[in-house]
Amino acid sequence: MAIDKPGPSRDRLYAEGPIARAYRKLVNEEDARVCRDIDDDACRVVPGNFFLQILTQFFTKLGDAIANPKTVLAWMLSALGAPGVFTAFLVPIRESGSLLPQLVIASHVRRQAIRKWTFVLGCLLQSLAVLAMALVAVTLTGTAAGLALLAALVLFSLSRGLCSVASKDVLGKTVPKTRRGRVSGWSEFLAGLVTIGVGAMLLLDVRDPGDMGTYLVLLAIAGGLWLLAAGSYALIREFPGATSGGANALSEAISRLQLLRDDPPFRKFVIARSLLLCSALSAPFFIMLAHEQTEGALLVLGLFVVADGLASLVSAPFWGRFSDHSSRRVMIISGAGAALTGILLVTTVHAVPALADSQWLYPAFFFLLAIHHAGVRLGRKTYVVDLAGGNKRTDYVAVSNTVIGAVLLLAGLTGALTTILPTTAVILILAGMGLAGALLSAGLPEVS
Incomplete structure (x- = not known):
């Protein structure tokens, strides 16, 4: 029988210490030291990197919650008197701008043996963009405010693509x-906890809805959070990786689209992910329906922010652990749940008219939608990382995100349907998408 050369065993590569002990307790498994599909050098520093990534994602997710285009930015534009067309473009620009350029961004990333600095740059630029939004809140109104805010959002979104x-x-x-799922799960849990406090402050804010001081403070805090994220991510100990495939960004980007043709499991995942966009696209229509049926100003905004934060708090660790066990099943359950939430809301509004003008009804359903949206996000993020290995992972992420960016722009046209259909009908159409996405996800291979 062959005898192994002297050296540390594969499951005991990092030194014992408080961080290592905390890591073992957090993952709560006997094989916490076992490294799978990463090299020995990276395995030795897993605990520290694990917590740094949780901290970084906490900062960015909290910043995202505070500068949320579906809630805070939409309310801010209304307070500034900007035309409604600018509000309609908030979510598509924020999402598509970060996704569409990712094939070219991926070519840049592949040329970097150490890739954390791309993320750091993205955080710094996002901070700059959010601070610009804060200036818009106190210096501009009307159409000028709408144009300036969308311009800042374009910068924010493109920078977000670098980080993604x-x-x-x-x-x-x-x-x-x-x-990996637990990194996002715990960071979302912590961000959700703090977001609830932000929402509670808005509930207690008795100032005039036209007072822009609230938005100035919120966005200034969000800009600072991205600066903190840049600092914590810079501390990650990343070892050099492969740099092949980055010679010509455009040609490499186009060639990698062939993955959709040549890789059936990946193609099926991209289609399923496209359909599961219902969990994100439904949110603004939930809020539009609330505006149609009730009046609320900062009170309603506070309720939605609390609902969003509470959803992350109670669901993210569960979805993170579940994703590590089976990210495919998370996509199925959360996608179907998001669809059924929309169907149930529409049914309630029409079947129980007495509840239709309740200020609490819509945040309650938004809470359920946010829980399932967190599952969809964590499930598909973990799935695509586990589906690929090595340098191929960057290609999978870039191709899928670019396709999703294009789909988002097309799906954003669903907003035009509100001119000919009631908002409840649009919610039902999106729910049908979600059910189809859950069904397609059931046919994906297990990769966890």
């Missing part, structure tokens, strides 16, 4: 399988 590609690749290089 780099973060998934660094996560795959520094945290082993069966642990």
Whole structure:
């Protein structure tokens, strides 16, 4: 029988210490030291990198919650008197702007042996964009405010694309399988906890809805959070990786689209993810329906922010652990849940007219939708990272995100349907998408 050369065993590569002990307790498994699909150097520093990524994602997710285009930015534009067309573009620009350029961004990332600095740059630019939004809140009104805010949102969204590609690749290089879902799960839990406090402050805010001081403070805090995220991510110990495939950004980007033709499991995942966009696209229509039926100003805004934060608080750790066990099943359950939430809301509004003007009804359903949306996000993020290995992971993320960006722009046209259909009908159409996405996800292979 062959005898192994002297050296540390594969399941005992990092030194014992308080961080390592905390890591073992948090993942709560006997094989906490076992590294899967990452190299020995990265395995030695998994605990520290694990917590740094949780901290970074906490900062960015809290910033996202405070500068949320579906809630805070939409209310701010209304307070500034900007035409409704600008509000309609908030979510599509925020999402599509970060996704569409990712094939080219991925080529840049692939040329970097150390990729964390791409994420750091993205955080710094996002901070700049959010601070610009804060200036808009106190200096402009009407159409000028709408144009300036969308311009800042374009910068924010493009910068977010840098972080999206780099973060998934660094996560795959520094945290082993069966642990990655928990990075997002715990960071969303912590961000949700603080977001509830932000929403509670808005509930207690008795100032005139036209007073822009609230938005100035919120956005200034959000800009600071992205600066903190840049600092914490810079501390991650990342080891050099492969740099192949980055010679010509455009040609490499186009060639990688062939993955959709040549890789059936990946193609099926992209289609399923496209249909599961219902969980994100339904949210603004929930809020539009609330505006049609009730009046609320900062009170309603506070309720929605609390609902969003509470959803992350109670669901993210569960979805994170569940994703490590089976990200495919998370996509199925959460996608179907988001669809059924929309169907149930529409049924309630029409079947029980007495509840239709309740200020609490819509945040309650928004809470359920946010729970399932968190599951969809965590499930598909973990699935795509586990589906690919090595440098191929960057291609999978970039191709899928670019396709989803294009789909989002097309799906954003559903807003035009409100001119010929009631908002409840649009919610039902999106619910049908979600049910189809859950059904398609059931046919994906297990990768966790």
